Amino acid sequence: MSRDAAGIYSAPSNSFNPAVEGATIDEGDWNTTLTDIEAALTDSLSISGKGKITAYIDFDENASPGTPASNVMRLYAADNGSGTTVIRVKDSAGTVTTLGAGGGGGGGDVATDTIWDAKGDLVGGTGADTAARLPVGTNGQVLTADSAEATGLKWTTVSGTGDALVANPLSQFAATTSAQLAGVISDETGSGALVFATSPTLVTPALGTPSALVLTNATGLPASALVASTSQAVGFGTVELGHASDTTLSRISAGLLGVEGKSVATLSTQQAWTSQQTSTLATLTDAANISWDVSTAQKAKVTIAASRTMDAVTNAVEGTTYLLWVIQSGSTRIITWTTTGAGSFDFGTDGAPTLSTTSGQADLLAFEAISIGGTLKLRFAGIKKGFT
Secondary structure (H helix, E strand, O other), X not given: OOEOOOOOEOOOOOOOOOOOOOOOOOHHHHHHHHHHHHHHHHOOOOOOOOOOOOOOOOOOEOOOOOOOOOOOOEEEEEEOOOOOEEEEEEOOOOOEXXXXXXXXXXXXXXXXXXXXXXXXXXXXXXXXXXXXXXXXXXXXXXEEEOOOOOOOEEEXXXXXXXXXXXXXXXXXXXXXXXXXXXXXXXXXXXXXXXXXXXOOXXXXXXXXXXXXXXXXXXXXXXXXXXXXXXXXXXXXOOEEEXXXXXXXXXXXXXXXXXEOOEEOOOOOOOOOOOOOOOOOEEEOOOOOEEOOEOOOOOEEEEEEOOOEEEOOOEOOOOOOEEEEEEEEOOOOOOEEEOOOOOOOEEOHHHOOOOOOOOOOOEEEEEEEEEEEOOEEEEEEEEEEEEEO
């Protein structure tokens, strides 16, 4: 007889069912019972998922179906709190998911759900597993969030007369100040108000390097003859640098420039020095090997506390005279001079001079930097000994 309308299976009643001890079971009854069981099993769901359901399944509401075992999902029907039966799934962690809303009139088809009443209707959630219809707004309104509304949404009329398109210039909007405009621009430089082509007033601008600039009415310029020409001279009376009373450049005579009334020497003309000229006398460090950078010490002195080696100098310039004072701090101190390579010393055929041997005496040696045979050396020019 398979299953009844409630889904309950009952085996056929015959000589096989119920079995009676000592009674004979008719083979026809046995075959009938097995055939009935086969039909019932065929009409059942397979635990392994074989076959398919060819009819609907009715679910009774179950508000608390319990939590399934690990890796198991439980399907059941429940009331969503608004009188509507929904299908839900609960996992082994107790998380519930609503699959669809029953009683909507559309059999699960969103397009035919009875919640829709008019063109433009929207549906917004009103809480957990609940929703409500939001009617369409009027033309030009926009949808905005509003927590005071049941669905959290509402239609709002935007202030203003429309979008700023090609056919709708900015004049359609309310008057905007320079500061307000700057507030919506992200790459501006400077501050203050907008300026336009006619009669703008710029406050302390940094113009950079303009491609064209006319200074006809400019004031405070050093001269009025500033023109874009390499053939026209610019006449300056006096140029003040830094401060009027500190550094003033002026013309002394043809080819001669003055600073604060004092002539500036030039390299290509003969000079008549009217004041003492000097260079700093540098002190070299006494060591086993003495170094001498002549670029910062054209004149130098060294006090030797023992016999020393004088290394080749560095940064010598051909044609320059260099002076070296050697002061004895004890008796019989000698210097071994480096005589090979660039910057070394050359004493000619006479050889290196003998220095004073008395403690506290000083000798003055003169050298001229000359390149001979492709090697620039300090050539010995003479010595004066025995200064105390």
